[in-house]
Amino acid sequence: MCQKDRREALKLKNNVLSLDATDIDILEALQNDCRQTYMAIGKRLGIAHSTVYERIKKMEEQHVIKKYTAVVDAERIGARKITAIVGVYTDPKETEKVAARLAESPEVIELYTCLAEELLISAKVIAADQERLHAFIANSVAPLPGVIRIRTSIVTKKLKETQFSIGNELKGAHL
DSSP states (O other), X not given: OOHHHHHHHSEEETTEEEOOHHHHHHHHXXXXXXXXXXXXXXXXXXXXXXXXXXXXXHHHHTTSSOOOOOOOOTTTTTOOOEEEXXXXXXXXXXXXXXXXXXXXXXXEEEEEEEESSSEEEEEEEEESSHHHHHHHIIIIITTSTTEEEEEEEEOOOOOOOOOOOOTGGGTTSOO
């Protein structure tokens, strides 16, 4: 399949890519185990491995598939860290600048802007210990222009942590 055909195979509707059931099945297979061969996925789905290859390539080109990665259990390898959810309340005119600066910090592993009673930046932060967490907040967050106040919650127990899964509930739906 040529590159033009691949682009046409993923249809755009309201600037959102529309995936068919085969695309969703392939994505689900990759999310379960991205080390599977095209042949194994094709056999499982009852389609040719060349079809799997072409579908995956088009989804990579269209950035549906952003990257392949390994999920590491940090505690299992002894990399115990303190995790905190840091709420950063900002002057609304400075929110985007504060968020951009926080996004550059290696301690910040997730970052969101939220609409609540006030505009809020919510950051999931990791640090080696409480002292380093405090130093990060005091030296890297608090001094940023536009920061009004900071609320920090230390995670004491992880009850669930997952990534987005294409899942069966999306089969037949247009993403």
